[in-house]
Amino acid sequence: MEKRAHISGWTLPLLLILPQMAITVIFFYWPASQAIWQSFLREDAFGLASEFVGFENYASLFEQPEYYRAMVTTAIFSSLVAFFSLACALLLASQADKNLRGGQAFKTLLVWPYAVAPAIAGVLWLFMFHPTLGTLSKPIKAVGIDWNPMLNANHAMTLLVLSATWKQISYNFLFFLAGLQAIPKSVIEAAAIDGAGPLRRFWTVIFPLLSPTTFFLLVVNIVYVFFDTFGIIDAVTGGGPAGQTTTLVYKVYADGRLGGDLGGSAAQSVILMIIVIALTAIQFRYVERKVQY
């Protein structure tokens, strides 16, 4: 059966894709090209004059030890958040997939954190774990840990990972739950009859069948940690202590807005863009070969 619709002429198709194209061009391609152009310029402190400097901004960037540190911080931060938010969401989804009493309420409540703005989520966690005001700092201090995310970089990172993970679990949970519900029940029953216990069933049947979902979420989560955690970092640590929780995206902001180095900041965002495009491309290459079944 012929399923394609035939539209004669170009006017209607053009009109239909115009809004999407306009938004993409105005809010993505235009700023991106601006950033690329700006990364080749050096501006004076008052923004009155700029000169073309070629790759100088990039060269000076790679001479800064802070830049490498931000890369390492980003790598640690993103792998921790991606791992924990995926693992927790999968655990919660596999529990919610069982026919529990009040399961619907459980599912709804689990989705709520996603509606919280990143900065607010950050402030919330900051309050709970504030070294002097935090309700949860007291029990931590009571067990003998000198908890202080304001001064201790590891503590600050822990707090960031917690808040970023907490916010992302909801999103991952929804996808995992949908993925789990798409697995035919009889396949799992067949595995049960085939002598696989719950844990073995999970790792040999359910997890492999979920792999397309897991993979998709991995890509989305990494992009999330790279860009969307800006609000959380700004609210919780402001990149500190001593720049030790400054990720690549936070450094773009810190150098450009706070440091006034627009050229260097633009160069950083171009590199960031390239990294994310490359990561996504690699991941999708991999999925085509490995995750298909």
Add this chain to the structure above:
Amino acid sequence: MAGVTLDTVRKIYAGNVEAVKGVSLSIEDGSFCVLVGPSGCGKSTLLRMIAGLETISGGEVKIGDRVVNQVEPADRDIAMVFQNYALYPHMSVYDNMAYGLRNRGTPKGEIEKRVKEAARILAIESFLARKPRQLSGGQRQRVAMGRAIVRKPQVFLFDEPLSNLDAKLRVQMRVEIKRLQRALGVTSIYVTHDQVEAMTLSDKLVVMSGGQVEQVGTPAEVYRRPETRFVATFIGSPPMNILPGTVEGPGRVSVGGQSIAVTDMRDGLTPGSAIEVGLRPEDVQAGGVGASSLSMDVDFVEELGATQLFHGKVAGAEFIVQASTGQLPADTRKLTLAVDPENVHLFDPQTTKRLGRE
């Protein structure tokens, strides 16, 4: 190998819905038992309780001499073939069949031997490296069977395994399942809503309706002497005709003023009381002359090739007669039906039970 015994098995779902209302059944070792009934009659639930996929609300399920109510499906020593095959989509055909053996720690050489053997029996040797999605429906069905037989279980359970296949393949697989079961001699329980499948496959036929067993017997017994009106109309195609009648006296009933002799009739029925008279479309002689006869108004004729079905009314009730093609002209409008007293089934209009000799 082992038989299966059910003792007043019940299934009550949340909200007090009783899906299976106390079924007792004993399935002999090595026999092929078919549970048949319309959808929602509890046959699949019963099978799933035997498999251990549903909890048992009451009664007892025994496999061999062991009560298995609290035993996990994996430990019941059963294998099940599902309606949608339930193959593991990410595993090759070989791994699908080997999975159950690996889970039980069977040595590698033994696994290979058994999988190869099963593949040979089912003629799927050339597909062992393929994934299920690369197979046709019939091939997937074979893999599902292979997965069941490599385990060498005590009991095979089949949950409508042929209903996803096209008509031609269904007939072919039906024969293969029967042949395989004969060769392996494993006790099998098979659920279907298709009465032809039920008749052809079973040694023991169990007709279910509304969560209860209506009748148990060999296919021939169930066909020749249905115990209830439900069984009479469910087994046999086209279904048995049921006519309203009244008792005339011992061995005689009347349908629309026409008197019919009956061999299998209970003694002591009150003359004049209402009774239901069952006649199979293939048991009445269209245009024949016999001891008793009925007249029929024909509405239309269905051509089935070898036979014709005459649809019409007898004594105001719908009636179907089967006749060999060419026996009667297709434009027949009125028929006289000869009725053999041996082939008349009587049922109580209230209880729907058979009113035959005790």
